[in-house]
Amino acid sequence: MSKIIVRGGKRLSGKVKVSGAKNAVLPIIAASLLSSDGESVIHDVPHLDDVMTMMQVLRQLGANIVYDRETMRVDATKIVSCEGTYDLVRRMRASFLIVGPLLARMGRAKIALPGGCAIGTRPIDQHLKGFEAMGATIELGQGYIEAKVDGRLRGSKVYLDVASVGATENIMMAAALADGTTIIENAAKEPEIVDLANYLNAMGARIRGAGTGVIRIEGVEELHSVTHTVIPDRIEAGTYMVAAAITGSSLYIEGALADHMMPVISKLQEMGVVINEDENGLHVSAPDPLKAVDVKTLPYPGFPTDMQSQMMALLLKADGTSIVTETVFENRFMHVDAFLAMNAQIKVEGRTAVVGGNNRLKGAKVCATDLRAGAALILAGLAADGETEITGIHHIDRGYVGIVSRLQELGADIRRVEVELEQVEEEMSEVGLFAIQPTWA
Ligand SMILES: CC(=O)N[C@H]1[C@@H](OP(=O)(O)OP(=O)(O)OC[C@H]2O[C@@H](n3ccc(=O)[nH]c3=O)[C@H](O)[C@@H]2O)O[C@H](CO)[C@@H](O)[C@@H]1O
Numbered sequence: 001m002s003k004i005i006v007r008g009g010k011r012l013s014g015k016v017k018v019s020g021a022k023n024a025v026l027p028i029i030a031a032s033l034l035s036s037d038g039e040s041v042i043h044d045v046p047h048l049d050d051v052m053t054m055m056q057v058l059r060q061l062g063a064n065i066v067y068d069r070e071t072m073r074v075d076a077t078k079i080v081s082c083e084g085t086y087d088l089v090r091r092m093r094a095s096f097l098i099v100g101p102l103l104a105r106m107g108r109a110k111i112a113l114p115g116g117c118a119i120g121t122r123p124i125d126q127h128l129k130g131f132e133a134m135g136a137t138i139e140l141g142q143g144y145i146e147a148k149v150d151g152r153l154r155g156s157k158v159y160l161d162v163a164s165v166g167a168t169e170n171i172m173m174a175a176a177l178a179d180g181t182t183i184i185e186n187a188a189k190e191p192e193i194v195d196l197a198n199y200l201n202a203m204g205a206r207i208r209g210a211g212t213g214v215i216r217i218e219g220v221e222e223l224h225s226v227t228h229t230v231i232p233d234r235i236e237a238g239t240y241m242v243a244a245a246i247t248g249s250s251l252y253i254e255g256a257l258a259d260h261m262m263p264v265i266s267k268l269q270e271m272g273v274v275i276n277e278d279e280n281g282l283h284v285s286a287p288d289p290l291k292a293v294d295v296k297t298l299p300y301p302g303f304p305t306d307m308q309s310q311m312m313a314l315l316l317k318a319d320g321t322s323i324v325t326e327t328v329f330e331n332r333f334m335h336v337d338a339f340l341a342m343n344a345q346i347k348v349e350g351r352t353a354v355v356g357g358n359n360r361l362k363g364a365k366v367c368a369t370d371l372r373a374g375a376a377l378i379l380a381g382l383a384a385d386g387e388t389e390i391t392g393i394h395h396i397d398r399g400y401v402g403i404v405s406r407l408q409e410l411g412a413d414i415r416r417v418e419v420e421l422e423q424v425e426e427e428m429s430e431v432g433l434f435a436i437q438p439t440w441a
């Protein structure tokens with residue numbers, strides 16, 4: 001078991017290269033199941049635990065996968081199983097994205113109820129509503145969902161009650177091989193949806209409108225394998241932009257795509273962060289002090305919920321009080337307790353957090369409760385006095401490629417150490433479930 005130890009107060013400098021987007025590559029790997037004619041080649045596949053999990057999920061179905069450096073070759077010509085088992089699916093919610101492709105190609109998918117970050121109840125009713133509208137029957141029981149269709153799925157109109165990213169992706173993949181046209185209304189508009197649609201269209205699908213609220217998918221009889229390069233990870237890029245801002249440093253974020261990051265860029269600019277775009281990335285530098293701003297998370301093109309905790313870390317150092325409102329997930333303030341242990345002033349009322357500024361953050365023993373919360377604790381640690389020890393690192397490994405070594409290269413005092421499980425358990429029992437303990441008290 002590992003923990004990350006950060007000693008705050010160092011300035012950062014240099015450049016960091018953005019990886020391929022986790023939230024684009026996971027549905028793209030799943031979409032490779034739709035081709036029965038040889039090998040799809042996917043470039044810029046980031047080395048993340050979630051990618052490894054998706055690879056294992058597809059291998060269990062019979063796909064042949066070779067993953068070397070950042071290129072993944074997926075050959076799903078032979079599918080031998082239509083089942084996503086509990087031990088894999090519980091690790092990652094995106095495993096549920098195999099259901100649309102399996103249903104469309106094989107007429108059947110059985111899968112354990114999905115896991116993922118504990119940031120809300122995260123139902124899958126909108127996915128199921130889409131499949132049912134296309135003629136599938138759904139059975140639920142003993143922690144599994146089974147979806148079946150006789151023959152091909154039928155094109156249909158699906159209005160999503162919430163603009164769900166995963167439901168839009170799952171329905172789009174299912175509809176790509178359906179008989180007739182599917183129209184998804186109130187579709188999610190995230191850049192990762194556009195990347196998936198581009199991948200499917202290159203495979204021979206007929207999808208129009210991805211990136212808008214209405215997506216039309218004319219089903220085709222078969223899809224073929226292609227080569228594709230995944231878009232850069234806008235959340236990873238945003239996290240490093242906050243690392244620059246919270247340490248009062250200048251960094252170059254190579255490969256960051258400003259077009260996908262406008263809500264984050266404009267909020268940081270509102271705070272006083274200086275951001276200049278060139279053809280390969282973003283130059284970020286931060287004066288001291290930064291201004292307090294209010295942040296409200298919304299589906300794209302609103303401010304991303306996946307950047308909320310990192311932004312809150314930054315607001316702790318801003319000059320004045322900020323209001324952070326989380327509208328996408330009902331339980332995404334789990335990082336607040338850890339910030340409080342680091343001497344922060346924050347009050348949470350429902351989905352709103354009042355974040356005091358000018359905090360003198362102090363190192364503490366804290367635990368990452370989800371992926372982005374973990375990133376936010378590293379960021380807070382970079383700006384805190386003394387040492388911050390972060391456990392729960394497996395969450396961070398789901399979504400950040402080599403975050404410790406990358407920050408070390410930029411000049412941060414950060415290291416990852418292996419510890420005995422018993423030691424972590426002992427520390428956790430001393431301080432309660434979330435292992436939060438001020439080291440400065
Ligand atoms: C692998 C991946 O791409 N994960 C991202 C994806 O997750 P994910 O696709 O799971 O998120 P959704 O967009 O589906 O969820 C948004 C909201 O819709 C609700 N909902 C969703 C589906 C459904 O059937 N019913 C329902 O009520 C959820 O509980 C949540 O409150 O989008 C989220 C919102 O931008 C991001 O935080 C995640 O990082």
Ligand SMILES: C=C(OP(=O)(O)O)C(=O)O
Pocket residue numbers: 023092093094116117119306371372399
């Ligand atoms: C919440 C996230 O991931 P997931 O949907 O896989 O839990 C995330 O990437 O921040």
